[in-house]
Amino acid sequence: MSVIDILVPAGDVRRMHLLVAERLAGKGHDVALVGTDAPGIARTLDNILHFERAALRIRLDSLLDAVPQPLLSLARSGAALRVDLTGSGRPVASPALAPRFAGSPSLAEAARLLMLGRLPDIAVVLDGGRPVAEASPMADSRLSVARGLDDILARVLTLLVIETHRYLDGGAMDARPAETAAPPKTPTSGQMVGTYMLSTVPRQIGGAARRLAFKLHRWNVQYRFHKGRRVADTGLMAGEPWLTLPDDGDRFYADPFPFEWNGRYFIFVEEFRHGGGKGVLSVAEVFRDGAPTVPRVILEEPYHLSYPQVFAHGGQIWMLPEGGAGGNLVLYRAESFPDRWVRHSVLVPGRQLFDSTLLEHDGRLWLFATERDGYGSASDMLVVYHAPALEGPWTPHQANPVRIDRAAARPGGRFVRVGDRLVLPVQDGTLEYGGALGLADLIELNETKVRLTEPVPILSPIRSTYPKIHTLNSSEHLETVDCIAPMLRGGLRRAG
Incomplete structure (x- = not known):
């Protein structure tokens, strides 16, 4: 002592x-x-x-x-x-x-x-x-x-x-x-x-x-079918045109995760109704011509949910959403994909973890997330957990917190493989929450060390309507982002 x-x-x-x-x-x-x-x-x-x-x-x-x-x-x-x-x-x-x-x-x-x-x-x-x-x-x-x-x-x-x-x-x-x-x-x-x-x-x-003039804290989901040249490959938003997932003005969608199943294309999103106080999770199907269905609610808890990370593992389909306000990191299993989900287990109890992002690497499973630690922001302290299997046990990394950095800590989407590289989208809150997104390479990961490069900002076209990117995800054919999209009270979106 x-x-x-x-x-x-x-x-x-x-x-x-x-x-x-x-x-x-x-x-x-x-x-x-x-x-x-x-x-x-x-x-x-x-x-x-x-x-x-x-x-x-x-x-x-x-x-x-x-x-x-x-x-x-x-x-x-x-x-x-x-x-x-x-x-x-x-x-x-x-x-x-x-x-x-x-x-x-x-x-x-x-x-x-x-x-x-x-x-x-x-x-x-x-x-x-x-x-x-x-x-x-x-x-x-x-x-x-x-x-x-x-x-x-x-x-x-x-x-x-x-x-x-x-x-x-x-x-x-x-x-x-x-x-x-x-x-x-x-x-x-x-x-x-x-x-x-x-x-x-x-x-x-x-x-x-x-x-008074705008609904400021709202987002737009955009998506496209890519041809193998994703944003993570180029660092640019240029390429095939982006389509917008429409909303009715009474709600917005955010944190899109694409998932392909039996030749069909789905986008899982956070749905937030203005004045509702919390997010729920919804899914839309996108057809090959780009037309989407109206998102329908698939999961609601007494607390806010977002970041619906959907993935296949061990012959089943799982979801690991953000539910930091609930104080536990909860894993859900698809009972009837894509509409019915059941709570499977608590992976990390008693911790306020945000945007936990799963990676399978060198025979182990890893989670990258930010932690609020009881006080302060949920967007600046990166922590890592690892486990031999999905159900755990999940062990906090001995290097936690890996970094405390408003520009390089909070994950902004799945890891993506670019050639021999492993790239993690990370949120940059330097100007504001949701103000930018960068791409960081994972260059060392084991049970004693975690090393990421400094993020390289994603560049948007000069005249992009929504240049402030918040999350980035892709599947084999589909790519999604969400962007800050203030809307004039009365229904008109602000351009630029």
Whole structure:
């Protein structure tokens, strides 16, 4: 059992601080919160967050919620490691780990970048030196600083716990001294107020106006019969023309997965009815002339479903959809294809996994997914599981999380073989959720290592009506994508 002191401002303890301590204690360490005289979060930032939550009616169990009457301890001389969560940037007795927000120890710098509509990268540094771990977290909301900070802090929490446990477990860390540079950025109260009023508020007003005029969060499914030249082969959307799976305006379709069976062609989709609050799974048949049937519902649960990954294995047809809100990864079996599906088994219990994507490789089965980890976005933390058979047991990879990266973590479709390469479509949330898709090559995969290349963006024709691609899938003859497709309230889609 290792002794860890978590250094926090004595007068400003937040839920984030408690969770770091709780998670490390859960790994078997002797953990104490140690109060210091650091000032804590800037009062101006706190006031801005309180104002925003009241003005926008944000209901959020925040990592920044204050903890009344926390149990604090004195510093312990025998501590094997200190985790500095004061945000002060002051020197701390070695060894010590601390988070950085775009190079600054201050959370206010992360807030300033969010106010400008930018996403800060994060790091963990050892003894004030260069980073020993870095990440690029996703913020699902670009118009709320309160929500954005929670998403950023969620991955700081993840990274700190991983690196602290790794350090105490004897993992090698680069303790190089910090480079001589300008002092880390800490915005003043005036800068924060000015940035919020001149940048954030106008963007919030513009966002509200767009929401009044458009149904923004909706998608279009497009498909085509390819002639062996798929998007994954060329990196381009060019080629045979794309057809649109029509909807009635009261719902939209997303996450298309094509599947061919007995010479027939099917597209499985998420169906989301406006105002419905959750997605269900549906299927449409596509005929050789390109004409589709109207999608019909095939699976509904009390929680949201999407990403209906359908595949054949062991002489049966299976579906492994996304149901992260249900807290389990559930495998379904086709009782009567394509309309009747039964719950077969829970592959990974008690985890919030999203867009789990199956791969058979070197005699084992692998799952690539993102995990929410209790807080934060569902789109930035890649985890991998492996098993000897479909029913399991499924084992988390020892390298988890493989990466924390808003541009290269969340799968956006099945693996596809391109010659000798294995290619995974991955979502890029740099600009917004669903804003782009890239293709990453899997270059190493075994029970100790997972290596993917950096994604190469898919290029769309300059005049493509829906250039923001979200998922990509193909079968032997059919190829599908879905794209952001805002629609004017009243029924007219926006072009471009």
